[in-house]
Amino acid sequence: MNIGAAAQASGLPAKTIRYYEEIGLVAPARTANGYRDFGRDEVERLRFLAQARSLGFSLEECRRLVGLYSDDGRASREVREVAQGHLDTVRARIAELRGLEATLEGLIARCPGDDSPRQHTARGHRLKRSGPGRSRFRGPQPQGGARDRPAPAP
Numbered sequence: 279m280n281i282g283a284a285a286q287a288s289g290l291p292a293k294t295i296r297y298y299e300e301i302g303l304v305a306p307a308r309t310a311n312g313y314r315d316f317g318r319d320e321v322e323r324l325r326f327l328a329q330a331r332s333l334g335f336s337l338e339e340c341r342r343l344v345g346l347y348s349d350d351g352r353a354s355r356e357v358r359e360v361a362q363g364h365l366d367t368v369r370a371r372i373a374e375l376r377g378l379e380a381t382l383e384g385l386i387a388r389c390p391g392d393d394s395p396r397q398h399t400a401r402g403h404r405l406k407r408s409g410p411g412r413s414r415f416r417g418p419q420p421q422g423g424a425r426d427r428p429a430p431a432p
Contacts, residue, residue, distance in 0.1 A: 288324035
């Protein structure tokens with residue numbers, strides 16, 4: 279099957295398939311006229327790569343997984359080690375996302391949600407629309423600062 283058919287069968291763009299070939303993740307046969315000829319095994323490998331990449335595995339992890347996937351004598355310990363390392367990374371990302379979730383929930387709880395120009399951050403400080411020479415963040419201001427002085431007379 280040609281690269282277009284392999285792309286359709288695997289769900290990967292032809293450009294990605296060419297790249298995977300360039301870096302050695304797939305090696306389709308070549309016809310007499312030089313066209314790529316993808317067989318059932320190559321298409322399965324492409325599907326495997328697509329799934330691994332969609333789950334967040336890096337190209338180097340994919341290379342290792344493809345090697346293990348292709349090796350019928352592979353030790354399941356190696357597959358488990360790669361998957362466990364990835365699971366640890368996923369769990370760390372989930373913890374970071376939970377922290378972000380809590381921050382956003384605090385922002386939403388403190389934000390009036392009306393048409394006023396000031397919005398409140400999760401820390402209770404205000405964000406103000408910026409203009410020339412104005413900062414967007416307005417945290418606690420020191421007493422007697424420039425904001426407390428009257429504007430000069432015209």
